[in-house]
Amino acid sequence: MPITESSLVNFALEYANMGMKVIPIPLKQKAPLMKEWQKLRLTEEEIRQLFSKPSNIGILLGEPSGWLVDIDLDDPLAVKLAPYFLPFTEAVFGRDSKPCSHWLYICFGAKTTKWQGIDGEMIVELRSTGCQTVFPPSIHPSGETITWYKEGRPIQISRDELEKACSRLASAVLLAKYWPSQGTRQDTALALAGGLIRLGFNEEEAERFIEAVTVGAGDEESKSRVRTVLYTARKAGSSPTTGWKRLSELVGEEVVSKVLAWLGWKKQEEVFEDPPKKEKERESQAQSLVNLALSSGVELFHTPDGNAYATVPVNGHKETWPVSSRGSGPFRNWLRRIFFEKHGKPPGSQALQDAIGVLEAKAQFDGPEYPVFTRIAEHDGKIYIDLANDTWEAVEISPVGWRVISDCPVKFRRSKGMLPLPHPESGGRLEELKRFLNIPDEDSWRLMVAWLLASLRPKGPYPVLLLQGEQGSAKSTTSKALRALIDPNTAPLRTCPKDERDLMITATNSWAVSFDNLSGIPVWLSDALCRLATGGGFSTRTLYENDEETIFSACRPIIANGIDEIASRHDLLDRAIIIHLPPIPEENRKDEAQFWAEFEKARPKIFGALLDAVSAGLRNIDSVHLDKLPRMADFAKWITACEEALPWPSGGFMEAYMGNREEAIEVALEGDIVAVAVKNLLEEREIWEGTASELLEALEVFIDDTTKRSVAWPKNPRNLGNRLRRVATFLRQAGIEVEFLREGHDRRRLIRLKRENVVRNVRNVRNDLQSFENTGLEVRTICGQRADNADEVRTKNENSLSATETLKDKGLMDAYNKADNADDKIPIQSNDMQNHLWDILLKLAKENHPGAYEPLKTLRIAGVTLRKSGKGWGFKAKIGDLFNTKQDFDDWIRQYVTPHKQAIKDLFDKLEEEINNVNSTPEVWEL
Template sequence: MNKTSASRSYKNIAVTSGYIKNADRTDANKSSNTVPTAFYGLGFVLIEAGKKYPPTEKGWQNKPHSFEKAQRWCKKGNIGILVNHPHAVLDLDHPDAVKDLQIPETTAWETRPGRLAYLVRWSESETEIAQILQGIGKKQDIAQIKLYRNGAHVGEIKLQRTYQVIPPSWKSVDGVRIDYKMVQDIPPATVSFKWLVEELQRLGISFSENNIGKARLDANIERLQNVQREVVLRADGLQKIAEDCLQTAIERGIAGCRNRTGFELACLLRNYGIDASTASEYMLRYQQAVRDRGDHEYTRDEALKSLKSAYQSDPPQKKVALKDQLLNEILETVELWHDGAGTGYVSFFINSGFASYPVKSAPFRHFLTRKFHDKFGKTPRKEDILSIVDLLDSIAASREVHKTYLRIAEHDNKIYIDLGRSDWKILEISAEGWKLVDRAPVRFIRHGRITPIPEPRRGGSWKNVIELLRLSDRESIILTLSWMLQAVWPHGPYVHLVLEGEQGSGKSILAQMLKLITDPSDNLLRRPPRDEEDLFVAARNERILSFDNLSGIQDWLSDALCCFSTGATYSKRQKYTDWEEAAISVRRPCVLNGIEAAPTRPDLLDRIITISLKPISSSDRRSEAELISAVESYLPEIWGLLADAASAGLRNRTRAKERLRGRLPRMADFAIWIAACEEVMPWDEGDFLEAYERNRSESMNTLIESDILASAVVELARQEALKERCFEGTATLLYEELTQVAGVDRSRPPKGWPANPNWMMR
């Protein structure tokens, strides 16, 4: 090609990191698992899904596949294009190193974010290419030229007898799925190889490792020396093996068996990786040793014929069990890790999202079973799946440790919420707003109970939410909506909501609607737990628990709910072990409803909001299905409102803390969070704290009124105050005074009344 044509003016585009200037991204990738049309007419190689190499077939260089075959294969695996003259690929790991390179508009794609590859067509013949290669010190049959700048490798020019992976392939980098993406789905441009070489040299690119720094060169030398030592050791080991095989063959090479034994010896030498030339020496030694053991001479030609037959045949392939094949594939495509308690987890790409499950969980066992059936077309044995799970769990125990989160987490001043979707999209909330993201910087896990939250939608109204929940008085509205804001608050301590009222006041349906809004699952209402273990197991599977129809709160449940508010760990001996312990750590808000659901212990009373509901008239009553359907249809707008409130909370946390300084209630963190969110709530700043303090005071008064002893103490104090004095005396005297004030019949004292004066001293 002459100088004029080599330096002609192209309709140029500049190489940059991540995109091509003046070139719009194509829609080639919108239809997933489709080979871009720019590669039509080329030969293709087939590769396993998620891998760059090796191709699935031996001798792939001479077995190009058609565009149609590649189209079918890419629905289940990766593909690459064969690179041979006149086509070539410029593969740039660091496009910024050649950012001033001007090349024609051509086929281009991302191999990973910030890395580009270009398909071009040489204008020179193979002979002219060979001459140019010779001019830069390269062999004419070289497969690719590595590019260096300032001693650092920045890319390659792939010329012949090689391949390049193309879209819609993908690979895993540090446990994250990276898709190959088309940048320009247009036919390859014709480019001069001589021009490209000169341009690269002008930009400071070299084509050899001579410019690599001394440290890197020394490291390469040391690595080569190590390889040489390994080669020597391996050669010594192979020589000993070959000698043993030869001696065994000589012993067995009796009359009538010399040919068969010689062939077996040749196959053994082949299987151990001994080259044919070296193997021929051993075969000739064998021939000399057994030559005269039969009726006729075992000749040199017969020995070499056995050798040729053995080395022309394929070595026997060891059969790999189906479960081991599946295990190998799983190990290449999943990420294993464990939490602080030692529980093993697995993360993998599914439905375009990044999912995490406990290794020993039903969802992951189902995933393995489907994978086995899809791969082999048959149902796996249960023991095979369990053995894979056990092995993966043991591997996970040796991998990295990560903290786990259920439904909600905060990281770097942003709140992340697992919406429970099949594509594992995550809601990200910041002080500036909210959006959906593909993956969170934390590890969300699922235990199979949660159901999806719809994608939040802007434009909702708190007035509509209040009407759906059928809240009437202002205090109930403020406190119920404030409790709902814990759905977007990742920290705690949390406040529980108690719904009380007469029969027919709508306690259960309101509890269902609140659960559906804040933490939808397949269990909107639970029966009261039988014991502490049942309670903590339920809390492991759901973030917000809703208990229905409580008839009083037992002391153990009252203590456990206090622990749920501030955070606690429940532990017990692990089954089938002597000393190992299983533990569950939780911090959860709850909903409690019932005619006698109000707590009777002051420590829990400080951690609740009590809403008293009035009976619903017949004219206002609606069916449960109608109410649930109305909430479900408005759920996207409700979550848009909750996300807006959380964004305001992130913006205003510091200011709210300063504003409430000196007058914080017992649940200070909860109060600060609600005050921070008040900016977008349907009440004025400061209204929440007033309603909250009033609710706590009324709950305490109700508790005192319901306790006959506490009421007697208050009445005695009031009487003493009227006499302008305070009570002084023994426990017996106090007991008698209280008995008289309360009008208690000592022969038949009511429930909760002290049995004797000694109790007054406790």
């Protein structure tokens, strides 16, 4: 799609709002023409002026843009191998011929660095202060459009880590370019493996490096070669067949010298010599490392699944780290440090590897067993939250309150990307959070707070929070603000994972899981999120092992956002809280920097208020009793236990939660063509019974040929049975029972559909129409015949009837009160109830808004019913004689009802007042 001037300005302004410094670049060029462009700092007005005509967008890198840096992958092989080495980031762009060739990070203090090949050709460039990069949607000199492949936030990373990743990537690319052809590849891989081991690479790092090189070189035996050469290299030890000297004979000394320089080895003469005969020295170093570790006060232990850990004293506090001979980490570096402090020189890489292997074995076989937690834990009736700060402090929450402690009785692990929570402050109010969230109504506010409190409990299951809304409704900002109160992270929002393994790795290394801007949720991800929300595992083959499996197990809070109805599968909807965010008017928008500065200032007190509620939950959980347990019953009981400290009356959460569930069920059924067909089948009968084949034939009467041919319609009886089992729970709650039977001597399989009288427990509906005012008039249509009570419209009393007279004279108010007190059930769509409500609404219309009277009267004659949901009051229509099609009804609403929308809102306000004036306490309604 061509880029217009207006969209170009929008892109430039969006980059500027994110803190980037934009500069104009001539169209289809890469270099700016303006003098002293490095000093350019454009205002909004200047941006609008300069980008009002076709041009490219340049971004100043480094310090001007908050230390935004660009890893520019000039070599196509670098683009191919980048995922092996570059840290994960949410911001990647490129063009068709070189996709994903620019990876963005936030890296304080980074300097521009270039990695060039033997002939001076650029392989990788780290671009920082003093440089600029052309950003999407600019046009490359080749004519290709530069586009985003991951349009998220760059993650923050240290300078050392980023330079190390780039150096390894460039080294792998260079070696791949000079990798020999068939005949000596095994010898070359063996020599490289030995060299990497002597250079201090652990086994996992060496495997990854060799695989990248062999894949880049087009070695078709890459996978099998990696494990073979590493095993041989370890066995060969001091053999002259392994190491850098042998590698230089195979690929060239100039190549190896450059690789060694990039990998940080200064004394190259040592690696070109034959391996020194210092086995005794190496053994003594390994033994010294083990002795130093054991005498330092380190506590070695293992988890229930056998993983080794160490709790290490560091600068007056204790930290817990994994101990593994495979992989890097702080424990390995800690051993290097204590050895250097003792002997004044670094330990040999193999001695270090041997020592870690011994300490890992001691942890697994001699150490005690403790569980290890990420961010949140429970112990001895108390909840502990890792603040993830430099001194390893935690919050201890008990039934009597909370406090910050430095000596935590549980073991926490830290993963990359975890950011600290603030020191909580007492005296805060949860209402302070409201101004940072785009909340459509009071029910949505309660549900967002409920999700936060559920997330601060170590036990699941956890509801899946789905935020939906059009562009400009602050879905991402709301998601980030919520996560910042429970589990802040350098990459708070992620794109959709590519598979279940990626999802479980993310969940294992963080407490909350959040996904941004989803366009629907695929079936595999929907099922995986259900398992993750309620607790489940995933098993996969361990990399480079034939008979070992790696098991991931987790139960995590989840947020996902998107524009569409992103969830469609019933099992996910059954576990979800769905909130529709309204668009934010332009005049109410805030500068992003100002918003987050205000949020950070308020966060300690908001966090403290959440902790107050968690303490109340611990205090009350054993005394909570719910008359009927909903889906996610543990979640419902926990929030009810917390309500003592929450800013709404007791029972307010369950009211909001049950309303949200009803809407989720309605959405699920309306979006399922099998469920719609089943409902239509039972319109004229109470029971249907037969085989799956007979049912499929009966249901196809209610669908058109296009639907029948679509992939959404079951093509055989077996598929129909599976679909019915999946939707049975929601159909039951809509009054249709689905039974699978076996009858007769031949045990024939039958399906029985039975329509029940649709009854629900009545509940109090608060006098709060904020959602209706925010979202406007809600009109729904469903397929089927004209409403049953369309011919029973009563108008003779509308001129003199009052709400009190209508309800009390007909005995309905007593019935409602009795039902409320006795927890009885009433039909949610009884004709009497509808008729009385219409009488009141039409009387109010005639008295207050005569122009709205005739359109409303026509709706009543057409059999339209009044309804109240979490979004407020509205209409629900059955297509019948008056409106032949849904389009007819929609057109009629637009022509005759929409002009009176404000008047009808006012009438619903008055209707609510009339209802509540009947009695001093809120009356019982469910429409």
